[in-house]
Amino acid sequence: xxxxxxxxxxxxxxxxxxxxxxxxxxxxxxxxxxxxxxxxxxxxxxxxxxxxxxxxxxxxxxxxxxxxxxxxxxxxxxxxxxxxxxxxxxxxxxxxxxxxxxxxxxxxxxxxxxxxxxx
Amino acid sequence: xxxxxxxxxxxxxxxxxxxxxxxxxxxxxxxxxxxxxxxxxxxxxxxxxxxxxxxxxxxxxxxxxxxxxxxxxxxxxxxxxxxxxxxxxxxxxxxxxxxxxxxxxxxxxxxxxxxxxxxxxxxxxxxxxxxxxxxxxxxxxxxxxxxxxxxxxxxxxxxxxxxxxxxxxxxxxxxxxxxxxxxxxxxxxxxxxxxxxxxxxxxxxxxxxxxxxxxxxxxxxxxxxxxxxxxxxxx
Numbered sequence: 001x002x003x004x005x006x007x008x009x010x011x012x013x014x015x016x017x018x019x020x021x022x023x024x025x026x027x028x029x030x031x032x033x034x035x036x037x038x039x040x041x042x043x044x045x046x047x048x049x050x051x052x053x054x055x056x057x058x059x060x061x062x063x064x065x066x067x068x069x070x071x072x073x074x075x076x077x078x079x080x081x082x083x084x085x086x087x088x089x090x091x092x093x094x095x096x097x098x099x100x101x102x103x104x105x106x107x108x109x110x111x112x113x114x115x116x117x118x119x
Numbered sequence: 120x121x122x123x124x125x126x127x128x129x130x131x132x133x134x135x136x137x138x139x140x141x142x143x144x145x146x147x148x149x150x151x152x153x154x155x156x157x158x159x160x161x162x163x164x165x166x167x168x169x170x171x172x173x174x175x176x177x178x179x180x181x182x183x184x185x186x187x188x189x190x191x192x193x194x195x196x197x198x199x200x201x202x203x204x205x206x207x208x209x210x211x212x213x214x215x216x217x218x219x220x221x222x223x224x225x226x227x228x229x230x231x232x233x234x235x236x237x238x239x240x241x242x243x244x245x246x247x248x249x250x251x252x253x254x255x256x257x258x259x260x261x262x263x264x265x266x267x268x269x270x271x272x273x274x275x276x277x278x279x280x281x282x283x284x285x286x287x288x289x290x291x292x293x294x295x296x297x298x299x300x301x302x303x304x305x306x307x308x309x310x311x312x313x314x315x316x317x318x319x320x321x322x323x324x325x326x327x328x329x330x331x332x333x334x335x336x337x338x339x340x341x342x343x344x345x346x347x348x349x350x351x352x353x354x
Contacts, residue, residue, distance in 0.1 A: 031261040036172035
């Protein structure tokens with residue numbers, strides 16, 4: 001792993017099944033697009049190099065696409081020098097054990113649900 | 120540090136149509152707005168409106184008493200003059216190529232052209248008002264590192280080509296409308312944004328959200344007025 005931001009997403013599962021959670025280097029981010037009034041989808045270059053990309057479809061507060069994009073951009077570009085923690089874009093888990101690791105932030109609060117789809 | 124280029128269409132926006140007697144004749148027993156004369160939304164940045172997700176509401180202000188309205192809008196006694204009815208978006212309203220269509224409540228049309236519960240048979244001088252919201256592909260954000268090229272398309276039109284969101288080896292495009300002769304100014308501004316040492320964040324190439332137009336300071340003199348977004352298809 002190179003010295004860059006790593007972006008973490010987790011849905012409401014317990015991080016114990018495929019697509020419960022995922023982490024990407026910020027450099028693999030391809031972009032985000034609205035798909036309806038309460039949905040914003042984030043796309044990342046697929047880890048396996050598949051032709052299609054990985055998709056994090058997030059349910060957000062209505063009309064907050066710009067605010068979520070702005071917060072994502074700030075998180076994805078913040079300086080991480082001399083820290084070990086990765087960057088939580090959204091962690092919707094509420095009951096993980098305290099020894100689960102460095103997950104200590106919920107991330108962008110306007111994200112209320114998500115579906116992680118890998119290619 | 121990575122920068123993110125942000126594009127957002129003009130939303131919210133609304134437009135009203137006053138129905139004419141010719142409209143009523145042309146639309147007898149078919150989806151109203153679907154032929155000969157149209158309820159076409161214009162002036163919201165140049166891109167076609169093709170998704171019902173972009174519609175926040177459609178209302179009809181009745182010019183006179185009208186009993187040919189869906190049963191969900193009345194107790195079979197219709198609406199009165201001046202009454203404002205908010206149409207059900209799920210069943211009776213569609214939009215394609217920016218053209219709004221409303222199913223009538225009555226008539227001899229087929230099931231696809233008539234909805235006795237949620238349709239509304241328009242009459243002359245009724246006023247239809249559609250309000251648009253953020254919806255399918257109305258805003259998008261791309262990293263500057265995904266920018267593949269910027270090419271002129273016409274004297275007042277420039278195309279941004281990005282690595283596709285969804286598929287490798289393809290591109291997503293934004294065709295930006297601007298004042299004539301501004302191509303070099305645009306590429307200079309994007310280059311300055313990319314090379315800038317300011318903190319990371321989104322750069323608003325064009326942001327038509329929340330009732331106003333916001334453009335990055337470097338692009339402010341380019342006369343940007345709208346864009347057409349063409350991402351790789353399907354989700």
